[in-house]
Amino acid sequence: MANLRLALLAAAALLLSPAFAAAQLRTDYYATICPNLEAIVRGSVKYSMGQSPISAPAALRLFFHDCAVRGCDASIMIVNSNGDDEWRHPDDQSLKQEGFQTILDAKAAVDSDPQCRHKVSCADILALAARESVSQSGGPSYPVELGRYDGKISTKNSVVLPHADFNLDQLNGFFSGLGLSQTDMIALSGGHTMGAADCSFFQYRIGTDPSMDPNFAAQLGGTCVNSQSFAFLDGSTPVKFDNAYYKNLQAGRGLLGSDQVLHADVRSRGTVDYYAYDQGTFFYDFANAMTRLGRVGVKTAADGEIRRDCRFPN
Structure with a gap:
């Protein structure tokens, strides 16, 4: 018994x-x-x-x-x-x-x-x-x-x-806590090929970060004129999901410090360069990383529910 x-x-x-x-x-x-x-x-x-x-x-x-x-x-x-x-x-x-x-x-x-x-x-x-x-x-x-x-x-x-000023070690530490690898992290960062960020997240880099392309810095300086200002994370194709984000990093045109560090740091640069060269590999790795992300902390019937209204527990 x-x-x-x-x-x-x-x-x-x-x-x-x-x-x-x-x-x-x-x-x-x-x-x-x-x-x-x-x-x-x-x-x-x-x-x-x-x-x-x-x-x-x-x-x-x-x-x-x-x-x-x-x-x-x-x-x-x-x-x-x-x-x-x-x-x-x-x-x-x-x-x-x-x-x-x-x-x-x-x-x-x-x-x-x-x-x-x-x-x-x-x-x-x-x-x-x-x-x-x-x-x-x-x-x-x-x-x-x-x-x-x-x-x-x-x-x-x-x-x-993770914050916009994280370095590679901090990014890897955070994603490792989710059970995700550096490759997963770099692939998921490619989601920044769409969307925008308020100037408060990157304005500190303008004119002070040597990894930022000077022409890009000047452009952003003209964009960030008040507290409501923002810039696209990928200024070339901001509403299209593609690998332009990584090409921007190669050119020093990453908006966030946590974006640009992926190319600035030699430990992650090779993956960025490969995704910039081969969009198909980026797409494949992104899909796999999203699947692994989707397994984090999944609830069961024992500790969860099917909410009738997503905004409120039943």
Whole structure:
């Protein structure tokens, strides 16, 4: 009897372990539950992108900010009445409303299907919307593992994210904590081929960072004229998902310090150069890195739920 109890305790521990939670993910998770799920999310994201060019990069960034804090459980979407939630942390204040709205609209579209209503997690919708934001912007379309449950908790003090002035060691340290490699980190950084950043994130580099191209510095100096100013992370093709980001790094035209350091540091330069040369390899590595990112901190039925409204725990 004692051995049986030990076996049951071991099985329970396995069910609650991160490895087990990630193992529950599979691409056909909703095949019988909500067979039209991917088509519904695809159509909804397409509509959102038609409404605003910001929606795609905003939704993609939202996925990273969610998974990097408490795991991929859509806790970034939670609104607490006392104001103690992730999205109101200073490091999340730059997240754009268009990203949140893209997820809320996709959730509403999914729940409008009677077969799917209240059966698909916000976390899975966020993962699918991120993929669609990439693929519909010209990037790779890759299989998305599904089966996540939504978290029930969101707090400001749980937010720890990489900053725009991180060096390579700091970036590797952060991503290693998520179980991701330097190659994963460099590939995921390629998501900065879309979107923009407020001048406050990079203005300190203008005229002081020798790795920044002088002509680019002069251009940014003319752009950053007030507190509302911003610049595109990839000024050449700001709404297209491609490998121009890495070509910009080669030319000293990376906007953030944490971007440019990937080429400035010899330990990561080779990967940047390869992605700049071979877009197909970048796309392949990015898709694999997104899959691995999507396994971080996955919740199960034991510690999660399927939120009816992505903004509030049930």
